[in-house]
Amino acid sequence: MIINGLKGEYATVNGIRMFYMHGGGDKKKPLVLVHGLFQTGMMWRRVAAKLMEDHYLIVPDNRGYGLSEKPAKMEDLTKRLQAQDIYELLTHLGIDKCVMLSHDRGARIARTFAMDYPEMLLGVSFMDMLPTEYIYQEMTSTQTGSHHWDQLFKLASPMAEDLLDGNAANTRIYVNNFYNRTPGFVDILKEDGVYDYYMDCILAPGAMMAMLNDYRAAYHIDVPRIRAALDKGERISIPVQLLWGSKGNASKSPIMDIYKVRCSNSIEGSVVPSGHYLAEEEPEITQDLLLGFSDKCFSKA
16 A cells, blocks of 8 residues: 555665655655554555655655564564664665654654664654653553553563464454544544555564564663663754644653653654544644644754
């Protein structure tokens, strides 16, 4: 499935085969769109038309997700490798400066990208994402239990894979639990014809284990690396935009304060009247906020 107006291609980057969509307007103002959990690059379909009017879009399927390759080993699914995939894709496409817009798991990739390749970014937008180390190390069990229980469940091996890997019925129940946190979201997906596509990608060989290993790599590899970097004084040095849904994952946390101690440049934040899936639930509001931030970043370049 391809977003209207974009072209779908594969590239071999960082040792994997990555699927991505690209196309649109001004190649001097590229936007990189990074998707979240139980989605693909198609999550941007409702905002892409407006974004591509004056910007060139690069929309990858992350390592382990969608139509991109799904490594079998946990250590091959770190955020550093996923960020490097995108860096090599952009280098392959001749992009040296861009703004990155990201959601959920993709925002964790974008955060690592911003730390590892700040020279390539003019700005980065994180949608409805609390920092990984904050969830695992700073939230209480009461806070995580009500909404972030899955962050711990996915670490439980072999229980998680016994329940989910190769079991289509259990997987559908599990994924729909996330979708149904936002009433009516499944209807949006079905109306747009992407619900079955998302499910096909989630049920593809290797996809469930890649997802579980994505979380396990985050806990065992990414969190210690990020905490060590923070302890050394490393911060995101480029402008940051934070967007979160009024009923989303970040709505009950002091998100601006959480990021202020992790960033050394400007931070701006806005709440969207939505659940977790901002770009699909409230595309007009979300695209206006993303464009306002992106154009500001390009104007300062």
